[in-house]
Amino acid sequence: MTDNSIGIIGMAMNLPAKIRTNDDPIFQWLHDHPPPGGNLFTGYVKRRVLAEGQTVLDILEPAAREAIANAGLETSQIDVVMGCISPNTYFVPPDLFGLTRNLKLSETTLTIPLANDFSNFNVGVTLADAMIRAGRARNILVAIGGGWTTIMDYHTPWSVSAADGAAAAVVGVAAPGRQPRWRLIDTEVIAQEQNFGDMFLIGDRRQVPPASDPSPQAQDWTGPYYHVTQSGLQHFGSFGGQTAPLAVSRLLQRQGIDAKQVTLTGHQASQKLLDAWKQTLNPGAMFFTLPDYANMTVANIPVNLCLMQGEVTTPWVVALSLAGDMHAHAMLLRTEG
Numbered sequence: 001m002t003d004n005s006i007g008i009i010g011m012a013m014n015l016p017a018k019i020r021t022n023d024d025p026i027f028q029w030l031h032d033h034p035p036p037g038g039n040l041f042t043g044y045v046k047r048r049v050l051a052e053g054q055t056v057l058d059i060l061e062p063a064a065r066e067a068i069a070n071a072g073l074e075t076s077q078i079d080v081v082m083g084c085i086s087p088n089t090y091f092v093p094p095d096l097f098g099l100t101r102n103l104k105l106s107e108t109t110l111t112i113p114l115a116n117d118f119s120n121f122n123v124g125v126t127l128a129d130a131m132i133r134a135g136r137a138r139n140i141l142v143a144i145g146g147g148w149t150t151i152m153d154y155h156t157p158w159s160v161s162a163a164d165g166a167a168a169a170v171v172g173v174a175a176p177g178r179q180p181r182w183r184l185i186d187t188e189v190i191a192q193e194q195n196f197g198d199m200f201l202i203g204d205r206r207q208v209p210p211a212s213d214p215s216p217q218a219q220d221w222t223g224p225y226y227h228v229t230q231s232g233l234q235h236f237g238s239f240g241g242q243t244a245p246l247a248v249s250r251l252l253q254r255q256g257i258d259a260k261q262v263t264l265t266g267h268q269a270s271q272k273l274l275d276a277w278k279q280t281l282n283p284g285a286m287f288f289t290l291p292d293y294a295n296m297t298v299a300n301i302p303v304n305l306c307l308m309q310g311e312v313t314t315p316w317v318v319a320l321s322l323a324g325d326m327h328a329h330a331m332l333l334r335t336e337g
Helices: 025-032 056-070 096-102 117-133 157-161 230-255 271-281 297-308
Strands: 006-014 018-021 046-049 080-086 110-113 140-147 164-173 182-191 199-202 205-207 219-221 225-228 262-266 316-323 327-335
Touching (some): 006 117, 025 157, 080 096, 080 117, 096 110, 117 140, 117 316, 225 230, 230 271, 297 316
Parallel strands (some): 080 140
Antiparallel strands (some): 006 182, 018 046, 316 327
């Protein structure tokens, strides 16, 4: 085994069949009552959304099976499953354990749920690469699925961006004579946790009569819904548009790589954000699917990497992820195979 043989050796994606356009009735309230902050969320034409009764696990399981087959492996050869399904059916246990169950993996398979918001795929690939290099595993499935159209309050401006999707990757050792599809080179993080609480997912508390009863049984919760505070809207532009790209700049400077040699992909919350990244970083190419697939939240990066295979003309790809606590994670990949 050589260092160059370790990387993403198989990938697959799966999107719901249902398409939601801008004239869907669910957006009618926003059309009639344009809210403050609406100008931040632009660039969407279509979105893939879960159908009635469909779950994130329903779309992620086929992607995981295809990724394993794409890597030339059997499910029995997966040592570790890590990643994120969001939202989960329960607070505990996470639905990622349900994926392990559905794939009928060995009882010795370690399942590791991640909770790094929209950085889950980057973090999963980074951890998987480290575990394999340390000899702790040979084949790791990184599985990511998002169903955020089900947790939006459609009276909020950011709800227009929400879409659903799933993708999976196998990080492992390439077979003799083959190369990984993507090889992890380096990562860079910028975290400003003083902004923790700017964006969050939680239900809204509502009082159940009689209001005079202070017991916990007298309270109920809505949702959950994704909330963005006024401070969060401000940092969406300042941190997301200005600070986050610095993670890419630092990464490329450390590696001695010119931005013109890089294809940039990443989190796709809004066209305004992508325009800011293009202006700041001026990469050789950008690969985003915002008009067709909108913001697939946790699944943006792995879905785009699946679509990029065979389409990239630069030697390097950088995947830039963001999270609501205001951290950015840039992952440098070498395009191989």
